[in-house]
Amino acid sequence: xxxxxxxxxALALPFVYAQAQTASAQRQxxxxxxAVVEQYxxxxxxxxxxxxxxxxxxxxxxxxLPHCPAPEAFQxxxxxxxxxxxxxxxxxxxxxxxxxxxxxVSVLADYVAAAVPLAQGQPVEQGHxxxxxxxxxxxxxxxxxxxxxxxxxxxxxxxxAGTALRADTLRSKPVVQQGQAVRLVSxxxxxxxxxxxxxxxxxxxxxxxxxxxxSGTVVSGxxxxxxxxxxxx
Numbered sequence: 001x002x003x004x005x006x007x008x009x010a011l012a013l014p015f016v017y018a019q020a021q022t023a024s025a026q027r028q029x030x031x032x033x034x035a036v037v038e039q040y041x042x043x044x045x046x047x048x049x050x051x052x053x054x055x056x057x058x059x060x061x062x063x064x065l066p067h068c069p070a071p072e073a074f075q076x077x078x079x080x081x082x083x084x085x086x087x088x089x090x091x092x093x094x095x096x097x098x099x100x101x102x103x104x105v106s107v108l109a110d111y112v113a114a115a116v117p118l119a120q121g122q123p124v125e126q127g128h129x130x131x132x133x134x135x136x137x138x139x140x141x142x143x144x145x146x147x148x149x150x151x152x153x154x155x156x157x158x159x160x161a162g163t164a165l166r167a168d169t170l171r172s173k174p175v176v177q178q179g180q181a182v183r184l185v186s187x188x189x190x191x192x193x194x195x196x197x198x199x200x201x202x203x204x205x206x207x208x209x210x211x212x213x214x215s216g217t218v219v220s221g222x223x224x225x226x227x228x229x230x231x232x233x
Contacts (some may be wrong), residue, residue, distance in 0.1 A: 048109070071091050110145060120158045129165075150165050155170055206224075
C-alpha cells in the first residue's frame with residue numbers, strides 16, 4: 001500500500017510543480033513595475049536642468065496581479081513628475097488593473113539666490129545675485145536657474161540674502177506706464193497700422209496692457225520696449 005502511494009505521489013509531483021510554475025508565470029512580476037515607473041520619470045524629467053536622481057518606492061509584495069505584457073505608467077492631471085510624487089501603472093489587456101507607486105525625484109542644479117538683501121522695488125543687478133546648488137525639485141515652482149531671468153527686474157517684497165529667487169516674487173521693469181502716451185501698432189497679414197493711444201495700466205515687456213485710442217475705444221495689446229503696444233490681428 002505504501003509503495004502504491006509513493007508511486008502515485010511520484011507521478012503527481014511533476015504535475016503539481018508544472019501547475020505551480022504555470023500559475024507563477026501568469027502573475028505579474030512586481031519588481032518590473034518599479035522599472036516601468038523609473039523609466040517614465042526619467043523620460044518626464046529629461047528636460048530639467050541639472051542632475052536628475054530617481055528613487056522608486058517599494059511595491060507591496062502581497063499583491064497578486066495577472067501578468068501584463070505592456071504595463072503603462074501615467075500620472076494624474078496636474079501632478080508633477082519631480083519631488084515627492086506618485087505614479088500609476090495600469091494594464092488594459094488581457095486583464096485590467098491599476099496600481100500606484102510612490103517615488104522621489106531629485107534635481108540637483110544651480111539656482112539663483114540673493115547675494116545681498118534686496119529691498120522691495122529695488123532693480124536687481126548682477127552683483128546682487130549668486131548661483132547656489134541644491135535640489136530644485138524640493139523648492140516651490142518658478143525657481144530661477146539663470147541670472148538673466150532676474151537682472152533688471154524688481155522684487156515684489158523685500159528679500160533677505162540667501163533667498164532663492166522665484167519668478168512670482170519679481171516684477172519686470174515697466175516699459176509702459178499708466179497714463180503714458182503710446183503708439184498702438186496693429187499687425188496682420190501683410191499690413192501694419194499705427195495710431196496714438198494712452199495707456200490705462202502699467203506693464204512690463206511682453207505683458208498685456210489696455211490702452212484708450214483717441215476715439216475712446218479701449219484695446220488690449222502686448223507692451224513692448226519704446227512705448228509700443230502691439231496688437232496682432
